[in-house]
Amino acid sequence: MNTKTNDKFNATTKMSExxxxxxxxxxxxxxxxxxxxLVMEPLVGNSEIDxxxxxxxxxxxxxxxxxxxxxxxxxxxxxKANFAVEEVPAQIQKLFDMTGxxxxxxxxxxxx
Amino acid sequence: xxxEVQRVTLSLPASAEYVDIVRLNLYGIASKMxxxxxxxxxxxxAVSEACNNSVLYAYGQKxxxxxxxxxxxxxxxxxxxxxxxxxxxxxGTAGNRTLHDKDLNEVQVGGLGFYLMEALMDEVNVTNVxxxxxxxxxxxxxxxxxxxx
Numbered sequence: 153m154n155t156k157t158n159d160k161f162n163a164t165t166k167m168s169e170x171x172x173x174x175x176x177x178x179x180x181x182x183x184x185x186x187x188x189x190l191v192m193e194p195l196v197g198n199s200e201i202d203x204x205x206x207x208x209x210x211x212x213x214x215x216x217x218x219x220x221x222x223x224x225x226x227x228x229x230x231x232k233a234n235f236a237v238e239e240v241p242a243q244i245q246k247l248f249d250m251t252g253x254x255x256x257x258x259x260x261x262x263x264x
Numbered sequence: 265x266x267x268e269v270q271r272v273t274l275s276l277p278a279s280a281e282y283v284d285i286v287r288l289n290l291y292g293i294a295s296k297m298x299x300x301x302x303x304x305x306x307x308x309x310a311v312s313e314a315c316n317n318s319v320l321y322a323y324g325q326k327x328x329x330x331x332x333x334x335x336x337x338x339x340x341x342x343x344x345x346x347x348x349x350x351x352x353x354x355x356g357t358a359g360n361r362t363l364h365d366k367d368l369n370e371v372q373v374g375g376l377g378f379y380l381m382e383a384l385m386d387e388v389n390v391t392n393v394x395x396x397x398x399x400x401x402x403x404x405x406x407x408x409x410x411x412x413x
Contacts, residue, residue, distance in 0.1 A: 160284065179284065181280070181283060181284065181312060181316075182280040182283060182312075182316050182319060182320070183280035183281050183283065183284070185280075212287075212305075212308065212309075214309060214312050214313060214316060214377075215313055215316070215376040215377040215380055216316065218376055219376065222363070222371060225368060226368055226369075226371070229368050229369075243302070243305045247309065247380070250362070250379075250380065250383050250384075251362055251363055251376050251379065251380065252362045252363030252364035252366070253363055255363070255364070256363070256368055259368075
């Protein structure tokens with residue numbers, strides 16, 4: 153289990169059969185971007201698992217956070233491995249729709 | 265409220281750890297003015313992107329300061345983010361920076377910040393003076409007509 157704790161941001165990984173879900177809470181911004189990368193790094197390279205990020209408790213994301221998600225999408229796409237987000241709060245989904253990253257998550261869902 | 269402009273000024277180190285302080289101040293001021301939850305969330309993102317640019321690009325490895333000025337003028341809130349570092353590229357090309365028309369293989373990470381500022385605010389002005397820093401002004405107007413919920 154890989155947990156990164158911070159006053160304002162937290163990422164906790166839970167492993168299950170065939171998959172890993174990373175639960176985010178708090179604010180994912182420039183200051184905690186290195187923490188988030190550190191948690192994701194060992195998981196992204198493992199093409200055997202389904203990788204999911206749960207955003208239920210995430211209250212804020214900036215373009216740095218969206219950029220990290222995009223680089224994970226690219227890496228996983230190259231490996232033909234899954235990467236999905238779940239329980240995305242409305243305000244964050246709005247940013248995903250505006251920037252256009254939403255369609256990449258959608259495309260993945262459809263290709264399964 | 266009178267029509268006089270009221271100012272709140274913050275001066276912060278150009279460091280990522282302080283950007284949330286700007287968001288907290290924004291929240292206090294914008295909610296006092298009567299902006300909706302969604303409008304405040306939009307402004308939080310836009311203001312943070314402006315601050316991120318100063319933190320990332322203004323001073324390189326050496327430190328500097330970022331000044332954030334909130335101007336409350338009756339029906340609108342203007343937020344100015346100013347640094348005195350190197351100016352950064354990519355201003356004014358926001359239209360090309362979303363991912364909508366792109367394939368995952370061809371997208372580049374980065375460049376979404378300016379697009380978000382323009383999409384989330386009513387007005388965005390960026391002034392770059394080479395060697396003298398960058399000034400970003402973000403304006404949001406109160407939409408009273410939509411507030412009958």
